[in-house]
Amino acid sequence: MAICQFFLQGRCRFGDRCWNEHPGARGAGGGRQQPQQQSSGNNRRGWNTTSQRYSSVIQPSSFSKSTPWGGSRDQEKPSFDSFDSGASTNRKEGFGLSENPFASLSPDEQKDEKKLLEGIVKDMEVWESSGQWMFSVYSPVKKKPNISGFTDISPEELRLEYHNFLTSNNLQSYLNSVQHLINQWRNRVNELKSLNISTKVALLSDVKDGVNQAAPAFGFGSSQAATFVSPGFPVNNSSSDNAQNFSFKTNSGFATASSGSPAGFGSSPAFGAAASTSSAVSTSAPAFGFGKPEVTSAASFSFKSPAASSFGSPGFSGLPTSLATGSIRAPVTPAFGSGSSVAGFGSPGSHSHTAFSKPSSDTFGNSSISTSLLASSSIFATDNVLFTPRDKLTVEELEQFQSKKFTLGKIPLKPPPLELLNI
Amino acid sequence: MSLFGTTSGFGTSGTSMFGSATTDNHNPMKDIEVTSSPDDSIGCLSFSPPTLPGNFLIAGSWANDVRCWEVQDSGQTIPKAQQMHTGPVLDVCWSDDGSKVFTASCDKTAKMWDLSSNQAIQIAQHDAPVKTIHWIKAPNYSCVMTGSWDKTLKFWDTRSSNPMMVLQLPERCYCADVIYPMAVVATAERGLIVYQLENQPSEFRRIESPLKHQHRCVAIFKDKQNKPTGFALGSIEGRVAIHYINPPNPAKDNFTFKCHRSNGTNTSAPQDIYAVNGIAFHPVHGTLATVGSDGRFSFWDKDARTKLKTSEQLDQPISACCFNHNGNIFAYASSYDWSKGHEFYNPQKKNYIFLRNAAEELKPRNKK
Numbered sequence: 001m002a003i004c005q006f007f008l009q010g011r012c013r014f015g016d017r018c019w020n021e022h023p024g025a026r027g028a029g030g031g032r033q034q035p036q037q038q039s040s041g042n043n044r045r046g047w048n049t050t051s052q053r054y055s056s057v058i059q060p061s062s063f064s065k066s067t068p069w070g071g072s073r074d075q076e077k078p079s080f081d082s083f084d085s086g087a088s089t090n091r092k093e094g095f096g097l098s099e100n101p102f103a104s105l106s107p108d109e110q111k112d113e114k115k116l117l118e119g120i121v122k123d124m125e126v127w128e129s130s131g132q133w134m135f136s137v138y139s140p141v142k143k144k145p146n147i148s149g150f151t152d153i154s155p156e157e158l159r160l161e162y163h164n165f166l167t168s169n170n171l172q173s174y175l176n177s178v179q180h181l182i183n184q185w186r187n188r189v190n191e192l193k194s195l196n197i198s199t200k201v202a203l204l205s206d207v208k209d210g211v212n213q214a215a216p217a218f219g220f221g222s223s224q225a226a227t228f229v230s231p232g233f234p235v236n237n238s239s240s241d242n243a244q245n246f247s248f249k250t251n252s253g254f255a256t257a258s259s260g261s262p263a264g265f266g267s268s269p270a271f272g273a274a275a276s277t278s279s280a281v282s283t284s285a286p287a288f289g290f291g292k293p294e295v296t297s298a299a300s301f302s303f304k305s306p307a308a309s310s311f312g313s314p315g316f317s318g319l320p321t322s323l324a325t326g327s328i329r330a331p332v333t334p335a336f337g338s339g340s341s342v343a344g345f346g347s348p349g350s351h352s353h354t355a356f357s358k359p360s361s362d363t364f365g366n367s368s369i370s371t372s373l374l375a376s377s378s379i380f381a382t383d384n385v386l387f388t389p390r391d392k393l394t395v396e397e398l399e400q401f402q403s404k405k406f407t408l409g410k411i412p413l414k415p416p417p418l419e420l421l422n423i
Numbered sequence: 424m425s426l427f428g429t430t431s432g433f434g435t436s437g438t439s440m441f442g443s444a445t446t447d448n449h450n451p452m453k454d455i456e457v458t459s460s461p462d463d464s465i466g467c468l469s470f471s472p473p474t475l476p477g478n479f480l481i482a483g484s485w486a487n488d489v490r491c492w493e494v495q496d497s498g499q500t501i502p503k504a505q506q507m508h509t510g511p512v513l514d515v516c517w518s519d520d521g522s523k524v525f526t527a528s529c530d531k532t533a534k535m536w537d538l539s540s541n542q543a544i545q546i547a548q549h550d551a552p553v554k555t556i557h558w559i560k561a562p563n564y565s566c567v568m569t570g571s572w573d574k575t576l577k578f579w580d581t582r583s584s585n586p587m588m589v590l591q592l593p594e595r596c597y598c599a600d601v602i603y604p605m606a607v608v609a610t611a612e613r614g615l616i617v618y619q620l621e622n623q624p625s626e627f628r629r630i631e632s633p634l635k636h637q638h639r640c641v642a643i644f645k646d647k648q649n650k651p652t653g654f655a656l657g658s659i660e661g662r663v664a665i666h667y668i669n670p671p672n673p674a675k676d677n678f679t680f681k682c683h684r685s686n687g688t689n690t691s692a693p694q695d696i697y698a699v700n701g702i703a704f705h706p707v708h709g710t711l712a713t714v715g716s717d718g719r720f721s722f723w724d725k726d727a728r729t730k731l732k733t734s735e736q737l738d739q740p741i742s743a744c745c746f747n748h749n750g751n752i753f754a755y756a757s758s759y760d761w762s763k764g765h766e767f768y769n770p771q772k773k774n775y776i777f778l779r780n781a782a783e784e785l786k787p788r789n790k791k
Contacts, residue, residue, distance in 0.1 A: 123635070126694075126696070127660075130661075130684075130694055130695055130696035131695050131696065131763075132636075132659055132660055132661065132695075132696040132697065132698065133636075133637065133659040133660075133698050133762060135637075136636045136637035136658075136659050136660070137611075137612050137613055137636070137637060138635055138636055139613060139632070139635050140635070141635075142631070142632065142633050142634065142635060142679075144631075146612060146613060152594070152611040152612050152613075152637050154595075154597055154611070154637065154639070155698070155760055155761035155762055156466070156513060156552075156554070156761070157572065157595075158761060158764070159485070159511075159761040159765075160510075160511065160529050160552060162761075162765050162768075163485075163511070174765075175765075178764065178765070395550070396550055396551075396573075399550075407574065409574060409594060409595070410573075410574075
């Protein structure tokens with residue numbers, strides 16, 4: 001509900017009849033006094049923001065000389081410095097905080113989460129409208145790990161891809177891949193803007209688990225969020241991943257999940273015709289539309305645990321749907337590591353894949369995981385070879401297969417060559 | 424100047440003679456334009472160290488070349504030499520004695536360019552484009568530090584083809600800065616690591632990013648005793664974070680500020696937000712300059728937390744910036760930084776490097 005401004009000022013004339021929320025009036029006030037550092041900080045900010053709706057909320061203009069910096073107020077508090085977020089406090093009434101996932105939380109935490117989610121929504125709006133660089137990871141609060149579903153590509157990397165494609169006369173696939181990435185981003189942003197219950201749960205687990213993970217939080221909570229950059233990926237990935245989602249969720253189909261992902265990877269040539277270019281851009285760890293579980297498993301992976309690829313994460317940014325909630329901690333191991341179970345969506349099918357990626361890009365662009373994709377991916381699957389011939393691999397991929405474990409970000413998209421499998 | 428092919432046509436005197444020629448806005452600040460500027464986007468700029476008499480400017484560009492100019496006190500710029508890579512040059516730096524220039528390129532190598540002999544040899548190899556390169560001069564060792572998109576940080580003794588040390592990064596290296604004994608590396612996925620370089624380079628601390636979006640550039644600043652004490656980190660979201668390594672009061676001392684955003688006279692209308700492409704600290708005053716994709720540069724005083732100046736808007740983004748060793752010259756490069764993708768890339772558009780007198784404008788504001 002909207003927070004009643006008049007109540008905050010102490011002069012609501014409807015009292016209990018008021019249709020807006022009177023925070024603290026329900027006996028939750030006691031909880032709020034507690035100095036939970038984060039929440040009290042947030043609450044304070046909350047009061048500030050809400051009351052600011054009636055005062056002129058101006059970002060101190062940073063464009064005149066010797067003006068104090070707008071952001072100077074936002075120091076180490078776990079709050080974002082967009083103080084005009086007060087304007088959006090009312091917007092998300094559909095949160096349904098009274099519903100299940102949050103029922104167990106104290107009012108303080110509920111408030112925090114509400115703020116967090118509101119902040120995310122606001123940030124997404126700003127991100128969209130501002131024309132800023134879209135291929136960036138994002139975290140809702142400064143110190144927290146990244147939210148899944150966003151890739152990090154620097155302008156230089158993108159430009160290098162452009163140049164490489166230009167020289168190999170393959171500009172169209174570059175354009176396709178960029179279009180895919182853009183669609184992916186847009187979907188994710190829309191998803192985050194129109195928070196339904198499932199995305200909320202995912203987000204919160206994203207943020208929370210990241211916090212719990214202390215040390216890894218920084219690097220790894222985030223690193224998991226990288227999506228496939230490659231264009232062909234979104235296409236296949238979404239389809240196959242969608243299919244795999246459910247299997248993965250039930251924790252059974254890890255093998256299928258992993259096999260699903262190479263499907264996407266098999267498409268890498270679509271993106272990097274020379275396949276060598278994929279190194280710069282294909283930061284592998286797939287997008288986790290689904291919050292933490294995959295992340296944590298991948299996190300453990302990155303931290304030198306034996307778990308192999310982070311591919312177990314079928315989570316795909318464009319998928320607005322169901323989320324694995326934390327039950328899935330399948331240590332994504334040898335199945336993929338040895339590559340043997342990689343049901344072949346191997347790269348040799350690349351050319352057919354390229355053809356595939358185009359039409360599906362359109363459907364994907366509509367942000368629906370259409371069943372047609374699923375159908376076609378399964379058809380596609382049957383065509384392919386299980387292993388990649390060694391000469392079709394790039395140097396980097398070969399190196400990855402030869403090393404003891406995969407390095408996150410370099411996980412090859414193609415199945416390994418037969419010779420390298422030690423079974 | 425046959426070294427660089429056709430001259431720019433603006434004369435070698437370097438003084439600005441624009442304004443009358445065209446109505447374009449490529450130099451609204453009427454700064455000195457460097458002659459024979461590169462043919463493609465400029466990715467990096469670097470001035471010579473104080474050990475070299477005079478000022479020499481090095482620029483690396485996406486045309487695969489590295490160019491060197493002598494900048495005279497009159498403002499005249501004389502092209503001196505050029506070297507090529509087989510891929511776009513992403514970063515350049517000088518050795519401490521000013522005799523060598525190190526260049527890092529997308530061709531996955533880094534080269535050492537001996538200026539006196541005009542020879543360049545390869546000194547480093549990575550598995551992916553090399554994004555940053557810095558020279559480290561420690562009392563007991565000297566080396567070149569290269570950061571790459573292959574997620575490693577390698578240290579090279581220029582005489583050997585094997586790195587002295589390899590450090591793993593959590594993600595691709597996006598930017599780095601070195602002021603002995605401190606080095607900061609910012610990576611993809613908002614990674615941030617500080618290294619200490621005494622004895623041998625080792626990881627000092629991993630820092631949780633104070634910014635919410637992708638890291639773009641980083642620069643270390645020093646305290647009054649000339650010791651590196653913190654860094655400024657810029658992101659693609661028009662924001663810079665000032666972060667001290669060991670502040671007495673982190674909550675108060677560390678802060679972020681917004682910059683390179685379009686003027687929101689109406690605060691409810693969406694602003695345009697631009698990436699911060701480069702940050703440089705004035706070597707004497709300790710004030711900083713930021714350049715952004717919006718085609719402006721700004722000077723700031725981080726201690727007084729105020730803005731000192733913002734430039735007019737250039738018609739292209741400003742992709743790199745640099746101060747000379749005594750802080751008298753501020754160089755900035757106007758060229759497309761890919762911030763809006765390939766659609767806005769115009770290979771015909773000229774790229775410029777401008778030089779501005781920085782002695783006065785960057786004086787710190789007295790703290791009120």
